Amino acid sequence: MRRGEETRSRILEVAEAAVLAKGFGGTSIDELIAETGITKSGFFYHFRDKNELAKALLQRYIENDERIYDDIFGRARELMDDPLQAFLLGLKLLSELLSDLPNGHPGCLVAAFCYYERLFDHEIQMINRDAALAWRRRFSLMFEEIMAIYAPRLPLDADQLADMLSSVLEGGIVLSKALREPNSLANQILIFRSFVKLLFSSD
Amino acid sequence: MRRGEETRSRILEVAEAAVLAKGFGGTSIDELIAETGITKSGFFYHFRDKNELAKALLQRYIENDERIYDDIFGRARELMDDPLQAFLLGLKLLSELLSDLPNGHPGCLVAAFCYYERLFDHEIQMINRDAALAWRRRFSLMFEEIMAIYAPRLPLDADQLADMLSSVLEGGIVLSKALREPNSLANQILIFRSFVKLLFSSD
DNA sequence: TGCCTCCTGCACTGACAGTACAGTATTGCC
DNA sequence: GGCAATACTGTACTGTCAGTGCAGGAGGCA
Known part of the structure; x- marks a missing residue:
């Protein structure tokens, strides 16, 4: 419950910086999970797409x-x-x-x-x-x-x-x-x- | 010579509209060649990458x-x-x-x-x-x-x-x-x- | 005739967005 | 202590996309 929210907001934080620097299309999910330290499945647990x-x-x-x-x-x-x-x-x-x-x-x-x-x-x-x-x-x-x-x-x-x-x-x-x-x-x-x-x- | 320039500018015209609507990262080369009516090799003849x-x-x-x-x-x-x-x-x-x-x-x-x-x-x-x-x-x-x-x-x-x-x-x-x-x-x-x-x- | 320009066709590779699903560790609640 | 929900991991796969490499062909022109 608490931990889930924390992971989610960590993804969002990393993603925001990446999107502002490279555009949304230029930001890959693989890159986000690498920096956040979670797996792809973990990412898709939080966001459908x-x-x-x-x-x-x-x-x-x-x-x-x-x-x-x-x-x-x-x-x-x-x-x-x-x-x-x-x-x-x-x-x-x-x-x-x-x-x-x-x-x-x-x-x-x-x-x-x-x-x-x-x-x-x-x-x-x-x-x-x-x-x-x-x-x-x-x-x-x-x-x-x-x-x-x-x-x-x-x-x-x-x-x-x-x-x-x-x-x-x-x-x-x-x-x-x-x-x-x-x-x-x-x-x-x-x-x-x-x-x-x-x-x-x-x- | 003349024909090459024309194809090149046709690609650029199609690409500009696509990039302004979807961003550069959101625009695929496959999509551009489909709309321009040339092949991928043709595209890479005009632009290295x-x-x-x-x-x-x-x-x-x-x-x-x-x-x-x-x-x-x-x-x-x-x-x-x-x-x-x-x-x-x-x-x-x-x-x-x-x-x-x-x-x-x-x-x-x-x-x-x-x-x-x-x-x-x-x-x-x-x-x-x-x-x-x-x-x-x-x-x-x-x-x-x-x-x-x-x-x-x-x-x-x-x-x-x-x-x-x-x-x-x-x-x-x-x-x-x-x-x-x-x-x-x-x-x-x-x-x-x-x-x-x-x-x-x-x- | 042969060279140059302007392509086509084909067969790849590696990165990336998902999809599917089985399994697992942690946590909160009764 | 048991159970279920939460929050993931791991694996294996599909389709799209950028890009490479190379062989070959059509048309113009010198």
Whole structure:
């Protein structure tokens, strides 16, 4: 019972790193069991097939991702009375968190799975879609709170701004990987942050 | 001579669509030769191995990508005397081009290959890096031209703004794929465009 | 006529995703 | 202590896939 869960999560941990580095199609089960120290039968005891591994991997990643955002923006909201200041602090904290990763962001599974879509079943595609919609909802709520107080200098709605933040995050990950400049992502977040500041400035 | 080139480019065309839909690891050579109508030996006559296919695929994609940007921003520059107006027109043309694609952007090979990096040789990783650096150079030159005339409202340099545009493009592709909203990318470009307008407005 | 380009056909190898199923060690519960 | 569920191991197999090696053939062109 307890031991089973531990083995399962060890497989997922090894698999996540491998998938982010080599893609899902480039990650073999044989390789995962070798690194985890179990047998093939053991692997298939935990996951019916590779698709089920993908599903578990994605769900685990999304849960962790949400927890990180809850922590960062929750803490920022507690520290600041003003929603704009809280959001700006949250972005700052996020960029600092990413700067502290020595090898940069390891990659986003949602993005990795976007480029593998046709080989996954419909359920995984929906989990991926829900994750992107959750980002939109999360950030959109923050922008709505800000807009209740501050008038933006551009006629943008909260959803558009939320999607822009998601885009900058996802694109920043891709770009920092392609450029081999781990700090590029944290930098992009700060630039977006100063844009938000400008957008809601009364000057 | 002529016939060989034609077969080779037919393979590349089929392969590009497959790789963007299923990832490189999820695309089999058997599948490519079935769709192209040649034999396995024929495939290996044109490409030594799958890595060389990847290289040719990436180079072809980047050349095409550069040609599109040359066309769009070149035309915009001819139509407008002012570099800011030319850039804003270019972004508008780009978003319209992407809106006209019925299924949305098919995906960026540079991004797809980022999530497969460890299985490619060093050369491919460098081609990918050069492509991202070329985007930076291209957009940076435009921002420099703009900044020679207009003072930005934020203390950003041209490279940072260039990388932000690349991020929005790459992230917009990922997000529109994840959300299954093909128009999301074009929308993001227009939002970035209005940010640029605000940044260089004298108001 | 002969060489070069552009393939086809065939017969392999080794890695990998499963499938099937029998057996076993450990653990929790009654 | 016995029993059953959990969490595996071991073995043996299938089909797909990347890649190798090599012989040979069709068509163009010099």
